[in-house]
Amino acid sequence: MASPQWTRADALALDRDDVLAPRRDGFELPPGVIYLDGNSLGALSRRARERVAETVASQWGEGLIRSWNTHGWIDLPARVGARIAPLVGAAPGTVTVADSTSVNLFKVLAAALRLRPGRKVILTTAGNFPTDVYVAAGLAELLAQGHEVRAVESGALLPALDDRVAVTLLTEVDYRTGARLDMRALTGAAHATGALSIWDLAHSAGAFPVDLAGSGADFAVGCGYKFLNGGPGAPSFVYVAPVHLAGLRQPLNGWLGHAAPFDFSPDYRPSPSIEAMRVGTPPIVSMAALDGALEMFDGVDLAALKAKADRLFDIFTAVLAGRCAELELLTPAEPSRHGSQASLRFHDAYPVMQALIARGVIGDFRQPDILRFGFAPLYLRHVDVFDAAEILADIMASGSWDQPELRLRAAVT
Numbered sequence: 034m035a036s037p038q039w040t041r042a043d044a045l046a047l048d049r050d051d052v053l054a055p056r057r058d059g060f061e062l063p064p065g066v067i068y069l070d071g072n073s074l075g076a077l078s079r080r081a082r083e084r085v086a087e088t089v090a091s092q093w094g095e096g097l098i099r100s101w102n103t104h105g106w107i108d109l110p111a112r113v114g115a116r117i118a119p120l121v122g123a124a125p126g127t128v129t130v131a132d133s134t135s136v137n138l139f140k141v142l143a144a145a146l147r148l149r150p151g152r153k154v155i156l157t158t159a160g161n162f163p164t165d166v167y168v169a170a171g172l173a174e175l176l177a178q179g180h181e182v183r184a185v186e187s188g189a190l191l192p193a194l195d196d197r198v199a200v201t202l203l204t205e206v207d208y209r210t211g212a213r214l215d216m217r218a219l220t221g222a223a224h225a226t227g228a229l230s231i232w233d234l235a236h237s238a239g240a241f242p243v244d245l246a247g248s249g250a251d252f253a254v255g256c257g258y259k260f261l262n263g264g265p266g267a268p269s270f271v272y273v274a275p276v277h278l279a280g281l282r283q284p285l286n287g288w289l290g291h292a293a294p295f296d297f298s299p300d301y302r303p304s305p306s307i308e309a310m311r312v313g314t315p316p317i318v319s320m321a322a323l324d325g326a327l328e329m330f331d332g333v334d335l336a337a338l339k340a341k342a343d344r345l346f347d348i349f350t351a352v353l354a355g356r357c358a359e360l361e362l363l364t365p366a367e368p369s370r371h372g373s374q375a376s377l378r379f380h381d382a383y384p385v386m387q388a389l390i391a392r393g394v395i396g397d398f399r400q401p402d403i404l405r406f407g408f409a410p411l412y413l414r415h416v417d418v419f420d421a422a423e424i425l426a427d428i429m430a431s432g433s434w435d436q437p438e439l440r441l442r443a444a445v446t
Contacts (some may be wrong), residue, residue, distance in 0.1 A: 038421065039347070039348045043348075044419040046367060053333070053337060055410045056411045056412065057083045057413075057414065059078050062076055066394075067395070067420060068395050068409075068412075069395060069408065069417075069421055070407055070411030071259065072236055072240075072259055072372075072374050072409075074257060074265060075239075075261060075263070075264075077327050077363075078325065078328075080326065081264060085325070088104075088321040092106075093201070093318075096350060099122070101223065101342075102168075109130075109320050110129050110130045111307075113324045120238055120250075121164045121272065122238070122242065122243050123246055126271055127246075127278070128270055128271070129271045129307045129308055129311060130257070130323070131269070132269060133268070134164070134269040135164050135167075136312075136366075137310070139168050139285075140271065140310060141273070142231060143283055143284045144252070144277070145200040146172075149200065149227070149228070152197055152199035152227075153180045153197060153198070154181055154183050155186050155198075156171065156193055156198045157185060157202040157203065157347055158186065159184040160207070162206055162208050162233065165202060165220050176288055180199075182310070185412065187207075187214060190203075191222055191244045194223060194226045195226060198223070198251055200227055200228055202217065203219060203230070205372075207236075207315040209376060209403055209405070211364035211374035212365050212403065213365075214371075215331045216250065217249070220248050220307065221248075221249065224249060229382040230249075231252045232250050232253040234253055234254040235373060236253055236259065236260070236372050237255070238259075238261055239261040240342060240409070240410075241335065241342060241372065242336065245274075252270070252274070252277070253272035254269055254271050254272070257270065260373065260407075261326060261327060262329065263319070264323065266268075267320075267323045268319060272293045278307060278309075281309045285312045286303070287311065288313070288314060290304055291304065293420050316349055332412075338410045338411070341410040342410045345408040345410065345413060346368075346375055346408060348415055349408070349416050349419075350375055350422075353426060356429075359429065360379050360404070361379040362408060363378050371409045374407050376399075376403050376405050379402060379404060381402075382440065384435065385404060385425075385429070385434040386398040388434040389424065389425060389428060392424050394421045394424050394425070
């Protein structure tokens, strides 16, 4: 960990000068809680709550089915996608919102494999988020054409690229460690061997600037309920590079992916746009929550967002440095190599996290021994992470985490 260098007075001074500080007022944060789990579930914004209430009471309650037209429900996936596009460096018309991250991953992976019919390897990282690997393995089994999922350590990705690789399936920020891959370099390397690239942005979108277009990424998917704050189970977004939109085919031929869905044609003809990635009827209430939440990013300088996230990381790790030698920092310290997260390893991580939660600091635990803390710059203050680190240091020094009741595992960790 870095050497200690911050005081609480320093953190308060940074909060006074923080250009993002007014954004915090737009979130409904419970008193007495320091919330460091926005990388799992973002906090509730007032706009999301208001949009849900208005959608239910007025649009559904009064407008009824007319709201598909009068309130533009039918086009909401495209409008929400257009809000997300600048956050991930995507061109207009290349992002839409539909389904879950897992379903969208299935769709783009199938589309990518169709574009590389002679290649059979899906290259990913060892320890990638399990769902991504499950989806890839399941699709390979379903296709029954000899595809295989090859997982290597992140440092071995470049040597593993050869003319058998159809697609690289990579998560930009590792969900456990917070380590960040170099999207531009790895996408370029994939293209140099004739492979396509898919990026999972679950821990990227809304946390720091992403540059899908500039990096040349072919496809991407991302989560609506983490740093984008869309609420539990919020729909996912999906990106397709412009070069792949013409003739785009994905295997879930649903009616709203049709070029003319209300013709009710017996034959499927995919939309010529990103809307070909849609399948069924969109979940309007949850999509309205996501749309409202995204208003919190209006006018935000993403470079300032990243700079604040890095300061939050520095303060948190510096306070712990020298005081908690038993905690191993897994997250790379260099700003270009980490997301908005700090992960610490400790052999009894689970009861430590439960002790923190009991003291009002909410992070989360990942098997087998990882304490994970997310830094959401829109609503976290510098003094929040300072105080959280102080509480963690106190818990470690006192040994108060070592209680039988804190070892009882909940269903969700």
